[in-house]
Amino acid sequence: MKRTERKFLKHYIKAFRGFGRKHKTTEDFLGNTKALTEISVQKLSRNEDKAFLMEISRILRVIMSIVEHPHLSTKREEIVARIEQVKQLSNEEFSRAIKESSFWKKRGIEMVPENVYSYQNVDELHIYENRFICLLLNLLEEEVREYSTFYLALLPTLDARDNLAKAEEDVGELIELINGLAKRISIIKNTRFYKEISKLRPIGRNVQRTNILIRDNLYKQCFIFYRRFMATNEEKVLARDLSNYYTAIILETIAERGFVLTENKNLARTKKWNFKSPDFRIVFQKIAPTHFQLVVVHLKSKRVCNHLLILSTSLKGEEILLPEGDYESVDILSLWRVCNYEDRGNAPYVLPLKEKELVERWFLGKTAIIEGDYKIYSSFCPMCKSRVAEDDGEVWCKTCNGKYRFVGKKKESRIWFISRRGL
Numbered sequence: 001m002k003r004t005e006r007k008f009l010k011h012y013i014k015a016f017r018g019f020g021r022k023h024k025t026t027e028d029f030l031g032n033t034k035a036l037t038e039i040s041v042q043k044l045s046r047n048e049d050k051a052f053l054m055e056i057s058r059i060l061r062v063i064m065s066i067v068e069h070p071h072l073s074t075k076r077e078e079i080v081a082r083i084e085q086v087k088q089l090s091n092e093e094f095s096r097a098i099k100e101s102s103f104w105k106k107r108g109i110e111m112v113p114e115n116v117y118s119y120q121n122v123d124e125l126h127i128y129e130n131r132f133i134c135l136l137l138n139l140l141e142e143e144v145r146e147y148s149t150f151y152l153a154l155l156p157t158l159d160a161r162d163n164l165a166k167a168e169e170d171v172g173e174l175i176e177l178i179n180g181l182a183k184r185i186s187i188i189k190n191t192r193f194y195k196e197i198s199k200l201r202p203i204g205r206n207v208q209r210t211n212i213l214i215r216d217n218l219y220k221q222c223f224i225f226y227r228r229f230m231a232t233n234e235e236k237v238l239a240r241d242l243s244n245y246y247t248a249i250i251l252e253t254i255a256e257r258g259f260v261l262t263e264n265k266n267l268a269r270t271k272k273w274n275f276k277s278p279d280f281r282i283v284f285q286k287i288a289p290t291h292f293q294l295v296v297v298h299l300k301s302k303r304v305c306n307h308l309l310i311l312s313t314s315l316k317g318e319e320i321l322l323p324e325g326d327y328e329s330v331d332i333l334s335l336w337r338v339c340n341y342e343d344r345g346n347a348p349y350v351l352p353l354k355e356k357e358l359v360e361r362w363f364l365g366k367t368a369i370i371e372g373d374y375k376i377y378s379s380f381c382p383m384c385k386s387r388v389a390e391d392d393g394e395v396w397c398k399t400c401n402g403k404y405r406f407v408g409k410k411k412e413s414r415i416w417f418i419s420r421r422g423l
Contacts, residue, residue: 005045005335012041013241016248026251026273027261033252040354041245041335050170052229053147053177056140059225060184066133066218067193073124125196129212129219134197135205136222137188139230144181150336151175238313239290246311246333246359247286253359254284257367279407279416280367291323296366298416301393301407305418307366309333310341328403329419331362338362342401365420372415374406383420394418 023029103115151174188194207213213223251273255261259275259282272285283295294307308327312320312334320332322341330341338358353361372382378395381388386399394405401419408414 005041009041009238009241009245012245016244026263026270029248030251030255030261033248042355045335049147050174050177053174053181055225055229056144056181057177057184059136059222060140060181060188062218062221063133063137063188064184066130066222067188067191070125070130070133070193071127071212071216071219073127125193126200127212128203128208129210129216130193130197131200131203132207132213132226133219133222134194135203135207136226136230137185137194138202139226141182141185141189143230144178144185148175148178148182151178236289239311242311242313242335243286243290246355249355249359250284250292250363253356253363254282257363279369282367288323294363294366296418298405298407301405303394303405303418305366307331307419309362329366331365333358333362340401365417367417368420369407369414369416371413372406374413377404377415378406382415 023031100115151171154171155175189198207223207226209223213219254273254275257277259277259280262274262276271287272283275282275284279299281297281299283293285293285295287293290311292309292311294309296305296307297303298305305328306326308323308325308330310320310323310330310332312332320341322330332339332341335355336358337353338361377388378390379387381395381397381400381402382404383402384397384400386397388395388397394403396403403418404420405416405418406414407416
């Protein structure tokens with residue numbers, strides 16, 4: 001999840017909590033969610049991205065200035081030097097040289113010193129503050145890489161008729177800006193400053209205040225930027241906030257699809273909601289901070305389906321691990337897309353959808369019942385047109401792994417999508 005999205009999600013959660021205190025029961029909450037779910041973190045995020053990227057551009061200029069003239073620590077180091085290279089010897093250095101027989105050489109009948117112990121001042125680059133600059137640069141590189149991945153995925157690709165849709169407003173400009181930032185980071189990483197310090201063990205994210213970080217103007221700017229934008233990475237809190245954000249949207253979507261709440265519980269205390277419609281009985285429940293289970297029971301056929309929904313704060317779906325359990329489907333929902341678990345690394349952002357549309361697409365993929373000709377769709381998949389196999393009224397497609405069932409009095413009239421692929 002991008003930094004701007006984290007920022008606005010926190011604002012939303014404040015509104016969510018106030019709304020929850022005012023509408024304590026689930027029924028009351030569902031009856032008044034319009035005002036709450038009209039807030040779009042997506043929309044707010046897009047408006048802020050350019051400003052944040054420009055701020056990164058500014059701080060990279062500051063980092064470049066530091067790299068060209070870094071703070072150095074003067075270190076006094078003992079060396080062995082030839083006598084003619086030393087301008088002045090202390091009594092201690094002279095006494096030590098006298099005791100070192102290897103330093104003396106015979107010239108005629110005399111013994112004269114050839115080498116002596118001496119001290120020199122060495123400028124040390126590997127100070128804490130410079131290691132902090134490298135940490136900040138690495139974090140900026142990761143941030144820019146996430147923005148690049150996200151906006152490149154939003155670029156339209158050719159459709160079936162070889163047409164290109166129009167890109168979202170400012171996407172091209174933002175991609176150009178991101179590429180420029182990536183190039184500047186690459187230049188800094190090729191400097192001696194970065195190459196030398198990157199060999200050391202990196203410092204932790206809990207950066208300590210030092211005199212240089214709070215008094216030197218350039219280092220101070222970097223430290224303020226870090227504290228403001230990069231210091232906190234509260235993934236657990238972020239995941240919880242995203243969970244609350246989508247909980248309201250999912251509950252509202254279920255209610256709008258004709259499902260009636262069968263139990264009116266205190267919203268703040270429950271993690272399980274029961275709904276019923278003419279065709280289904282469903283249970284929607286939170287089973288972990290970022291994991292939701294949807295149990296769908298078709299009333300006439302008594303078919304029970306368990307589905308898992310994982311909320312993700314990351315743009316990298318391949319990082320999500322599959323939990324244990326037997327589910328008809330496992331889907332991943334982030335702020336910008338919903339996809340099947342198996343497709344998480346390859347699922348494109350084909351068309352940007354709003355949060356509500358993403359939830360509707362996921363929910364209808366488990367509960368939609370549509371008109372469909374049994375003679376055709378008992379042989380061919382309505383999702384990918386591949387041949388299918390039928391067993392006792394339930395049809396499974398080996399190509400897209402979609403699953404559906406013919407329901408109703410007349411088989412040819414209605415199809416229930418148990419698990420629709422290609423969300």
